[in-house]
Amino acid sequence: MTTVIETQHLSPMTHRFRSGAGEHLLVVPFSRVFDLSADDAATLDADPDALGAVAASCAEAAPGEAALDQIVEPNPQSISLNVSSSCNLGCAYCYAARGSFGGTQSAPMTWPVARAAIDRLLAVAQSDRPITVGFLGGEPFANRNLIHESVGYASAEGHRLGLDVRFSVTTNGTLLRPADLDLMRSHPFAVTVSLDGAADVNDAQRPMRNGRPGAWERATRGVAGLLADPGQAKLAARATVTRQDMDVSARLEALIQLGFPEVGVAPLRTGPDATAELQEEDWAVYLQELIRASDVELLRLKRGLPARLTNFAVALKQLHRGACSPYPCGAGGGYFSVAAGGRWYACHRAVGDPAFEMGSSDGLDTDRRRRFLEARHVHAQTDCRTCWARYLCSGGCHQEAESRTAASCDFVRGWLEFCLAAYCELSGPLPGGDRR
């Protein structure tokens, strides 16, 4: 579908691509997408200096756009609470070792710890933007009382202070009770249910810890009531894709069948079980599978139906907006994860890792935080500097940076190529005439 026209710059400022809608130019800084006539495209492709001049002009910051080489330290806007340190499932790939994080988180979170973190967040977050309190673990609902208490408290405090407080949770779904469903229905909750596909696929990857069968059965029974009547909750399933089975479409369809409006997938890059991780030769296959699934979604969008694959839907939204950041996520910026013991970490995957420890509910260690943000700026990643996708991918998950390889980066670029072309085709041949 696309043709890539490589540019020869050390830090490429543009990326040329083609879609069913015609010739296009991505201006890398600020992720600006332009259409070109075929003649102009040929002219620019033959004249790197002209392309460079166009790029330099287009890459200037527009009013309201923040420079990309700056390190900004926003106030925390969202936190996750690692409320539980255990889980009833025994997924071999779990980054959290079922919530114990290799023994650094041995006991569940207590109410004073949760409350102090919520108080801190509400005190420092920007009051005119949504504030999010997330629940992670382990399986968060292993400590359901704390979730209920935290939601009640944060809602009431938010109401009292005039703040827009929202919630999120990632759960395996197997421990959900009617009261939990009511809680999620009656509050603005982003609910992510970890399910890896159909029953057989799921139970092979996500077995019960006690060895009994039926994790999928329990999970689907647990969430059925919420799927049928979600109230304020927004539900999505999230599937981990291992190298043993990279059929994204089958996983997507299996989970959609359960009633999930959206399904996200993520390939396993790192984890305790190396046999399941994607290897060099797997990335091309995974890309193919992801595009195969997205092609169906693209067709749906062209017919006016919503896309169901979160990865694709989010990519299109981001490209439309012109998402552009030197960081891949909010870790250490607007987002922190609070360990059961009360320490604040830059990321929930790094609980217990001293390199990611940023302070406590009494305050952040500003020096540590600045060093963390400096070290992880995409400009500081030598292998990212020469990549046209650097402000869209931003180097990927900090936890997975070590596992970055040429093949895995080719996957990211291939995926973005696909999404860019899909975006241009979806937004029509030439939107709205001359809109300069």
Add this chain to the structure above:
Amino acid sequence: MTGDVRSKLLPRNVAALRRFQDPAAAPREVTGNPVMTRLESGIGNCFPGLECDLRNLERRFFPFLEIEIDFSVAQGVMQVGAVDLPGVEDAASKGDLSAADAASYRTIAQDLRNGANWVVGNIAGDFGPFKQQSFNPDALTGLSFGDQRLPPEPWAAVRTLVEGKPVTLALVRSPAPGTIMLAGPRARYLDDTGALARMFQPGELTQSLCSPWTHDFRDCACFYWASNHPDIALPPLPTPPPAVGDPRWDLATSWERADRSVASPPVARQTGSQAVAEIAHHAINRDWQLLNFVLERRERLSDYMFGEFNASPLPDRATLLAQLRYAAGVEIAAMQEYLTAAWSLRPAEGQPEPLLGDLKAAFHELLRIAIGEMRHVRVVNDVLSGLSTPGSFTPALAVAAEVPGTKVGTVRPVLLRAATQAAIDDFVGLEAPSQSVDGLYGRILATLQKTPGTEEQQQTVRTVMAEGEDHWETFLAIKEWLGRHREAHYLRDVNLQPPPQDNATHQELQRRYVGLLDRLYSGYQQGIPNGAPDINTARSSMLGAAGLQGALDAVAAGPFLVVFDPIADPRFAAIHRP
């Protein structure tokens, strides 16, 4: 060269658009109305409209005057509401207005301040489709017929005045008598840029809009509300519910009636009621929450429970198939009865109103229902085909010998009759129980639900039942339309008789009808897609002078009663109730 290319870059995403925004313009608030508030993009009407009320335009049709139409008096009285004195003085100083006219305007303004009235006693001008006319608005009657006809009422007259053409008003003062003649062009409402002319004040066009939404319920008679907020509905049932079949609870009443009591049925009329007092305009803003939700045409006071459909299933598949074949036969018989009735009506053209409108409506609705029955024949055959073992299906195109009667459980013979009041009553009776467990399809649906039916087949049968309900309602309307007239006036003849057997038009009709059935039989037998050409041919052979329609016209012109002879061919012969 670089500049050339850059000028041809077309921004596609939001970030690209942002780059070439004028930095000075970006953070600035844009003042003025958004484009969707322009007249040409609005939903404007005069009832009073959702986005703008066009009556506010017409009020300024004459230079320097605001002329209000008081709709409460007869067809409407045109009275001067205000004078644009600054505009008068400005025009006078520029020489655009004569000193005498300026003085007249000043007199009117002075009189209005003193409480006197100025009304339009005569208006002359180019009234577009009504041509050049001069008349006293009081003389308008609400009707408008024939050559040299006048507009029906003053407001219609004003609306048809041609922009820029001269208009002359004779204004009459009261109580102290006085007359002023003024002449001027019909005002322009838009300026050269397409914007509203300066004479309109900000907000003027929207000042009399509906007050969305509660006030609208009371004020709007457009019949375009959502089905759960209709103009009329069946009254809510009290607790304990009244006896089944108590007709007082099955008469539609005003949804906005002032009397909110539930225990006794509101005074109601079959077609909705002007007789029932409605909640006052001011009160509905306060009391809108008293309005009940309406589901399945009835106001609901408690949680809606999906009706238990408890007809007893038929004992076995053979009985089901037999019942379906009979149902197809009833549809055909009903179609014949409705066609006969439709072609017994006088042609509407040339009849006086209101007979003309009633005949037109009754004929077309009868035809629509007859076509509906033909569609039902098709879907019943589809269901039959789906339920039959492969190779065993034969189309059901036999005509029923008897059809359900007005009383539940009874049957009556098929009667090809003119659309007399008695015949229409029978049609109402035939369609009435469509949705009930006693209806023709009640036990069929129950059987399909129980075992052999696919979801699609169940929904198909449900649709047929629901359309039967629509037919029933339509027949009630037809009864009302035709009931206003004597049979002698609306039938071709009060004593219409079938043509003699050797009548050529009659024989041609039978020939075309059997030909049509032949095609259908072949098409149904082959199924879709192979049978599609036959079904399409059958369908197109119904219409036009060379089709069934032409044959029906020819017989009716006799004047004869259109009838369909019994057919000997066993495929199309009579079928009895199983």
